[in-house]
Amino acid sequence: MAASGGVASGGPRLRVRRLGPAAAAADRRSCRGGGGWCPGEPATPSSRPREAPGPHWGMDEGKMDENEWGYHGEGNKSLVVAHAQRCVVLRFLKFPPNRKKTSEEIFQHLQNIVDFGKNVMKEFLGENYVHCGEVVQLPLEFVKQLCLKIQCERPESRCDKDLDTLSGYALCLPNLARLQTYRFTEHRPILCVEIKPKCGFIPFSSDVTHEMKHKVCRYCMHQHLKVATGKWKQISKYCPLDLYSGNKQRMYFALKSLLQEAQNNLKIFKNGELIYGCKDARSPVADWSELARHLKPFFFPSNGLASGPHCTRAVIRELVRVITRVLLSGSDKGRAGALRLGPGLRGPLVCEASPFSRSLRCQGKNTPERSGLPKGCLLYKTLQVQMLDLLDIEGLYPLYRRVERYLEEFPEERKTLQIDGPYDEAFYQRLLDLSTEDDGTVAFALTKVQQYRVAMTAKDCSIMIALSPCLQDASSDQRPIVPSSRSRFAFSVSVLDLDLKPYESIPHQYKLDGKIVNYYSKTVHAKDAAVMSTRFKDSEDCTLVLHKVGLPPGDTE
Numbered sequence: 415m416a417a418s419g420g421v422a423s424g425g426p427r428l429r430v431r432r433l434g435p436a437a438a439a440a441d442r443r444s445c446r447g448g449g450g451w452c453p454g455e456p457a458t459p460s461s462r463p464r465e466a467p468g469p470h471w472g473m474d475e476g477k478m479d480e481n482e483w484g485y486h487g488e489g490n491k492s493l494v495v496a497h498a499q500r501c502v503v504l505r506f507l508k509f510p511p512n513r514k515k516t517s518e519e520i521f522q523h524l525q526n527i528v529d530f531g532k533n534v535m536k537e538f539l540g541e542n543y544v545h546c547g548e549v550v551q552l553p554l555e556f557v558k559q560l561c562l563k564i565q566c567e568r569p570e571s572r573c574d575k576d577l578d579t580l581s582g583y584a585l586c587l588p589n590l591a592r593l594q595t596y597r598f599t600e601h602r603p604i605l606c607v608e609i610k611p612k613c614g615f616i617p618f619s620s621d622v623t624h625e626m627k628h629k630v631c632r633y634c635m636h637q638h639l640k641v642a643t644g645k646w647k648q649i650s651k652y653c654p655l656d657l658y659s660g661n662k663q664r665m666y667f668a669l670k671s672l673l674q675e676a677q678n679n680l681k682i683f684k685n686g687e688l689i690y691g692c693k694d695a696r697s698p699v700a701d702w703s704e705l706a707r708h709l710k711p712f713f714f715p716s717n718g719l720a721s722g723p724h725c726t727r728a729v730i731r732e733l734v735r736v737i738t739r740v741l742l743s744g745s746d747k748g749r750a751g752a753l754r755l756g757p758g759l760r761g762p763l764v765c766e767a768s769p770f771s772r773s774l775r776c777q778g779k780n781t782p783e784r785s786g787l788p789k790g791c792l793l794y795k796t797l798q799v800q801m802l803d804l805l806d807i808e809g810l811y812p813l814y815r816r817v818e819r820y821l822e823e824f825p826e827e828r829k830t831l832q833i834d835g836p837y838d839e840a841f842y843q844r845l846l847d848l849s850t851e852d853d854g855t856v857a858f859a860l861t862k863v864q865q866y867r868v869a870m871t872a873k874d875c876s877i878m879i880a881l882s883p884c885l886q887d888a889s890s891d892q893r894p895i896v897p898s899s900r901s902r903f904a905f906s907v908s909v910l911d912l913d914l915k916p917y918e919s920i921p922h923q924y925k926l927d928g929k930i931v932n933y934y935s936k937t938v939h940a941k942d943a944a945v946m947s948t949r950f951k952d953s954e955d956c957t958l959v960l961h962k963v964g965l966p967p968g969d970t971e
């Protein structure tokens with residue numbers, strides 16, 4: 415098998431390579447503290463040959479020391495540890511207790527993640543945004559000790575799953591929370607904002623049966639179920655459609671709402687350390703003045719802006735402006751345009767539940783619709799991939815059942831259908847067929863199923879924005895620069911958590927969709943209709959939003 419990291423046929427035998435002279439050179443010119451990742455250099459096959467992947471990670475199998483690694487974060491399916499000095503992380507899979515997989519299965523799973531990133535997501539989103547990393551095999555003793563060391567730092571709500579300590583396999587990736595944007599950068603502070611934007615469109619499929627799904631986006635509906643089930647304490651004002659609108663006012667509102675109620679949609683890191691964002695529902699309430707204290711040196715470096723509420727507001731405003739600008743930037747091509755998802759395939763551009771649109775409506779104004787995201791920006795590309803969900807889960811589910819029936823009859827065909835990979839060029843090519851004319855074949859059903867899985871992946875990925883202050887004359891740099899009022903930042907944008915959603919999750923998606931819509935329709939909409947008239951009679955509530963979304967000259971729509 416020609417897998418990365420020199421896996422020979424007959425089974426995975428990947429080793430963490432020793433640090434050679436080339437890696438040592440990369441180390442010297444790398445990130446803070448001398449990292450093993452070569453910043454500013456996209457992790458492309460051309461810049462980093464697949465057949466010789468080891469040394470640039472700067473890891474030595476014989477010298478893996480758990481004390482050099484610290485807990486960094488985790489989601490539902492993986493746990494990430496970061497190296498204390500180097501710009502590198504290890505991403506381990508997690509499983510429920512007693513549902514362990516074999517080493518071979520884990521290796522294959524991880525290799526699939528790498529292949530999917532390389533052959534599909536890099537194609538859609540663009541070379542520079544996607545970091546695929548590689549599979550590494552670590553000493554089992556190191557993994558066991560590491561697991562013990564970090565256990566106390568894990569949020570309780572994530573401990574229903576255990577880190578895989580048996581296979582020794584993990585993904586090695588650049589630390590995107592510390593990724594410097596330029597290879598010769600030295601010891602610069604770095605700020606990193608991670609956003610999980612979720613689904614940015616309202617379904618346009620004619621298969622949708624619930625009228626509510628044409629009016630209110632899934633995120634906003636799901637919020638109510640999440641609060642009812644105790645996952646989060648309060649409803650967020652964030653609506654993904656505002657963020658994806660390309661309209662600066664709406665984006666500004668969306669980002670501020672994320673800052674107010676971060677849930678698992680926003681995290682901020684300073685020099686690789688989490689300084690803002692919820693670990694779980696029990697995390698303390700957002701403290702903007704504490705955040706502003708961290709951010710002030712970035713945005714007001716030489717200005718003695720007094721602390722206090724005025725300072726806090728000024729700093730937060732700068733942060734939100736910079737993030738908005740970065741999100742709207744980008745010239746990276748990618749092949750998302752190849753999907754040709756035209757304007758005919760769009761649902762409503764405004765979600766009726768977004769407090770921003772509600773507030774405008776109650777003042778008799780129309781919500782500014784999408785100004786249109788620039789085609790090169792990551793949000794635009796991500797949205798295009800999300801829209802591969804052409805039929806909505808309601809239209810998709812019967813097609814999934816068709817594939818299932820076929821597989822029940824011909825189980826050996828599972829491999830040919832590439833349900834579990836390989837996620838190669840052929841897999842990618844089939845995703846480009848956007849026809850929705852069902853000819854009754856398994857081939858049609860399979861294409862839609864695979865497109866749906868890819869779309870769901872894009873609906874659940876995260877965007878990492880790394881900002882480092884520019885110290886010198888920016889004209890001498892090759893990096894993209896974003897200005898703020900009192901400083902300038904070199905920035906990089908990356909996307910993470912691009913693991914293809916499993917085929918098996920489709921029935922769960924179908925059930926969850928029904929649950930979300932039913933809960934929203936029965937409980938919230940009925941209540942909402944009753945209180946709407948009184949709630950928005952309060953003119954202060956209405957104008958508050960608009961005054962707060964003031965933008966600097968030149969930024970107005």
Ligand SMILES: O=P(O)(O)O[C@@H]1[C@@H](OP(=O)(O)O)[C@H](OP(=O)(O)O)[C@H](O)[C@H](OP(=O)(O)O)[C@H]1OP(=O)(O)O
Pocket residue numbers: 489490491678870873874915919
């Ligand atoms: O279904 P959703 O929209 O709740 O998304 C799940 C996420 O919940 P969220 O709503 O973002 O808090 C969920 O995130 P959390 O565990 O809640 O942080 C996962 O990302 C899950 O993906 P997977 O099953 O681990 O691959 C996500 O499941 P998928 O639907 O993407 O499979």
Ligand SMILES: Nc1ncnc2c1ncn2[C@@H]1O[C@H](COP(=O)(O)OP(=O)(O)OP(=O)(O)O)[C@@H](O)[C@H]1O
Pocket residue numbers: 486487488489490491492493494503505587588589590591592608681874876910911913
């Ligand atoms: N390459 C990276 N560099 C820095 N931080 C990372 C990297 N990859 C992941 N992380 C951090 O680890 C966290 C968990 O990773 P990830 O989102 O991939 O987990 P997951 O379990 O797959 O997520 P989900 O819950 O969506 O299934 C992220 O939110 C992010 O903060």
